[in-house]
Amino acid sequence: MFSEHRKVLLGVAYRILGSVTDAEDVVQETWLRWSQLPEGHADDERAYLVRITTNLAIDRLRLAKTRRESYVGPWLPELIATPDVADEAELADTVELALLVVLETLSPLERAVFVLREAFGYSHAEIGAILGRDEAAIRQLAKRARDHIRERRPRYDVDRGERRAITERFVNAAAGGDLDGLTALLAKDVTLVGDGGGKARAPRNILAGAANVARFLVAITTERGISRFLEGSSADLTIEIASVNGGPAVVVQADGRTVAVFSVVVADGLIQTVYVVANPEKMSHL
Numbered sequence: 001m002f003s004e005h006r007k008v009l010l011g012v013a014y015r016i017l018g019s020v021t022d023a024e025d026v027v028q029e030t031w032l033r034w035s036q037l038p039e040g041h042a043d044d045e046r047a048y049l050v051r052i053t054t055n056l057a058i059d060r061l062r063l064a065k066t067r068r069e070s071y072v073g074p075w076l077p078e079l080i081a082t083p084d085v086a087d088e089a090e091l092a093d094t095v096e097l098a099l100l101v102v103l104e105t106l107s108p109l110e111r112a113v114f115v116l117r118e119a120f121g122y123s124h125a126e127i128g129a130i131l132g133r134d135e136a137a138i139r140q141l142a143k144r145a146r147d148h149i150r151e152r153r154p155r156y157d158v159d160r161g162e163r164r165a166i167t168e169r170f171v172n173a174a175a176g177g178d179l180d181g182l183t184a185l186l187a188k189d190v191t192l193v194g195d196g197g198g199k200a201r202a203p204r205n206i207l208a209g210a211a212n213v214a215r216f217l218v219a220i221t222t223e224r225g226i227s228r229f230l231e232g233s234s235a236d237l238t239i240e241i242a243s244v245n246g247g248p249a250v251v252v253q254a255d256g257r258t259v260a261v262f263s264v265v266v267a268d269g270l271i272q273t274v275y276v277v278a279n280p281e282k283m284s285h286l
Contacts (some may be wrong), residue, residue, distance in 0.1 A: 072198030197279035
């Protein structure tokens with residue numbers, strides 16, 4: 001029975017925590033608590049398990065926020081491969097890298113309410129029962145979180161096919177050293193956010209401006225540049241576009257091991273943000 005709900009529990013925990021590793025730990029702890037209860041303890045097993053998982057995830061997120069204050073450079077969520085199929089499109093939208101980045105600015109309680117409401121469709125009353133709060137308080141938290149997300153969430157005005165096409169043009173221009181072609185794809189105020197975690201090469205400060213971002217990308221994505229980016233690695237390198245966190249992303253592999261992922265936010269036909277994840281600890285689930 002627990003196995004039937006495990007995927008949902010992982011989904012809840014990952015969206016609250018932004019870390020697959022932490023989510024798996026939370027679900028394991030949920031199982032340990034559940035396995036010690038007498039059979040038939042709960043009338044609605046799924047609701048009971050979601051309640052345990054959510055509250056454990058909130059507790060873990062509070063601790064994680066403290067650890068992330070000392071993180072080297074910008075912190076980005078741990079990445080996951082996602083199936084690019086229509087019947088999972090709605091859930092895929094709720095693991096978009098850009099959305100998870102915005103969720104980091106919510107309080108742990110606001111984030112949990114947003115995830116349960118927007119990603120999994122729980123009612124305010126059901127969320128209140130999960131979190132041990134009255135419905136009115138949950139409605140207030142949900143509105144505050146939703147308004148915050150609406151204000152800060154990047155606006156996508158292209159479908160997945162068009163976004164993939166722009167991603168392909170992006171990687172071809174960068175890897176081909178086409179500085180002018182790449183610059184033409186970038187918004188003037190584009191930003192690049194890199195996460196190396198002090199364990200891989202990545203900018204420790206956010207880069208801003210089309211010229212700065214284009215020069216950096218060309219420098220690290222040409223064949224010679226990637227070798228320098230990987231500190232002189234002579235590994236067999238491959239670059240491909242795959243579905244990562246619900247959208248197309250550029251995946252760089254060395255000897256079959258993922259070493260960097262580039263994900264872009266597109267609006268008005270231009271790239272508004274480039275996310276670069278190179279921390280090896282965040283690649284294991286790709």
